Amino acid sequence: MSEQQAESLRERKKRRTRQSIIDVAHALFHDNDYDTTTVEAIAAGAEVSVRTFFRYFANKEEVALAPLDEMGELTLAALRRRPADEPPLTALRAAVLDAWTIMSPDGESLRHYTDHLLPIGKASALAGAVQNRVVALGDRFALEFVEGDDAGGPQPRTDLHASLAAFAFLAAVQVAVRAWCASDSNDPADLVATALTCLDSLVVERNSAHRA
Amino acid sequence: MSEQQAESLRERKKRRTRQSIIDVAHALFHDNDYDTTTVEAIAAGAEVSVRTFFRYFANKEEVALAPLDEMGELTLAALRRRPADEPPLTALRAAVLDAWTIMSPDGESLRHYTDHLLPIGKASALAGAVQNRVVALGDRFALEFVEGDDAGGPQPRTDLHASLAAFAFLAAVQVAVRAWCASDSNDPADLVATALTCLDSLVVERNSAHRA
DNA sequence: GGAATATATGGCACGAACTGCCACATGGCA
DNA sequence: TGCCATGTGGCAGTTCGTGCCATATATTCC
Known part of the structure; x- marks a missing residue:
């Protein structure tokens, strides 16, 4: 019953990045509104480019x-x-x-x-x-x-x-x-x-x- | 029981413009897709500016x-x-x-x-x-x-x-x-x-x- | 009929959400 | 070490949608 430790470094990084984006996004949504928080701000908070944000989530709604x-x-x-x-x-x-x-x-x-x-x-x-x-x-x-x-x-x-x-x-x-x-x-x-x-x-x- | 013929010229024109936008829009939606038809095309078809389109409808969805x-x-x-x-x-x-x-x-x-x-x-x-x-x-x-x-x-x-x-x-x-x-x-x-x-x-x- | 007023329209600049494309970097593997 | 796959960033471009101001068209009052 070993956990699937076959999670490569790449996958670990991706998972962490994804979670980071979610966390940052929801923190911003909480502070401001959903509408007023820009993808740019989310990306900046998660330390990724806007382009990368859209590789993880098809749109702003999805992360919300x-x-x-x-x-x-x-x-x-x-x-x-x-x-x-x-x-x-x-x-x-x-x-x-x-x-x-x-x-x-x-x-x-x-x-x-x-x-x-x-x-x-x-x-x-x-x-x-x-x-x-x-x-x-x-x-x-x-x-x-x-x-x-x-x-x-x-x-x-x-x-x-x-x-x-x-x-x-x-x-x-x-x-x-x-x-x-x-x-x-x-x-x-x-x-x-x-x-x-x-x-x-x-x-x-x-x-x-x-x-x- | 006279119909409210008190519809001013302004209101008549607005009604016609609105209907024209709707008609043109749905014709375009029918020919192409909803996504691929631009507001610009709809406005052009209805012979109004894009800015005016958005005065009649808050967004593209609304006309659809x-x-x-x-x-x-x-x-x-x-x-x-x-x-x-x-x-x-x-x-x-x-x-x-x-x-x-x-x-x-x-x-x-x-x-x-x-x-x-x-x-x-x-x-x-x-x-x-x-x-x-x-x-x-x-x-x-x-x-x-x-x-x-x-x-x-x-x-x-x-x-x-x-x-x-x-x-x-x-x-x-x-x-x-x-x-x-x-x-x-x-x-x-x-x-x-x-x-x-x-x-x-x-x-x-x-x-x-x-x-x- | 004509002036004053209200309202509809157009054009422009701008912000924000996405997307395609290409160059670069990083992880996986022999 | 070197090759290949894949993740990332930057940039230009499209589309939706909004604020602002000038202009054109209707309405009203005299």
Whole structure:
């Protein structure tokens, strides 16, 4: 079980440079705004040229949303660990909880993530980019369900169902995150509570609409 | 009941200029891509300066998504016409159908809209902007429900419920639109059918997840 | 009708986000 | 040590988007 120590010097340097860019960028985003911080300033802080910055990140948004991507990957990994026969929404709900719990056995790692969340929520210029990630993530979630399904070929109806579950779920999480950002609380526990409320309300709301 | 003929010459000219920009822009988007068509080309086609273009539209995205905004307004107006005591999802479902039917008593107006939809769906650079509109629209939908509610002050739970309904609904519509764009059909009727399937599946899916 | 006023437009300079290209430096490997 | 792959920097150039000021066109008041 040796860690892959086969990480060459080159790769180590790249990893460090990348992390340095992320750290500097988020520090600047915190101090000033996302919009007002220039790529030039970030590059200078990380001691790389602007050209090199764009070799690590395709655009300014990407470095801002790196933590979000990380969380997405974590959730996807958690989803894959769920039993294959579990209903989509149940699995997704369990997956976020897993991901958030993994990040915060002590409650601190999740805070590290939520610390990035607020500035992202405030920066309206990032809203579009955030939604792009959400859509991409939703597609990957949906893919898990059609692949995990019994049918061999992806029938259109199955596809729709899987996408529906994924995107309704993501909508609920987003509503929760937005509500949490809008509130004056910065306690990660509140975020979890709000998310659970939303996910549960999803079911109730749906049923009442169905009955009406 | 005289039409407001009090539209001054200035306003008429502005309206014409605005429409001209939109028309030229979408024609160019259709011929080339969204990304490759420059604002300069659009402005030249509409016979205005680039500076004037940016007085009519804050950015290139805005002119591309003008038809989408129009559809959003139509749906919102249809929603307001629904009875106040109708459950959110029921009202929303009826509202889109109304909006789409209004646009297409003959089936042609809706086609005019769907014609714009495909290029928008293809242009990945627009995805973020699209999602921005969706979020803004979702908030306005949600506002209708908390305002129309019996309670005077907006309780947090009510807010969450209203947002949830709005965004789950929008998620379903988006899944349908995306599926329709991905399919080789360009028949508006198929879009309507897919949307209905999604909205119905939303309920079924939810129930099964609830039972599991 | 004509002067005073408001508003729309155009042109210019400028900042910031990216990109392509080429020269150079640095790490990996025989 | 020397060769090759790859990472880096600099520079010119394109596009989006904004502030500023001069000018042209509409509106209003006399």
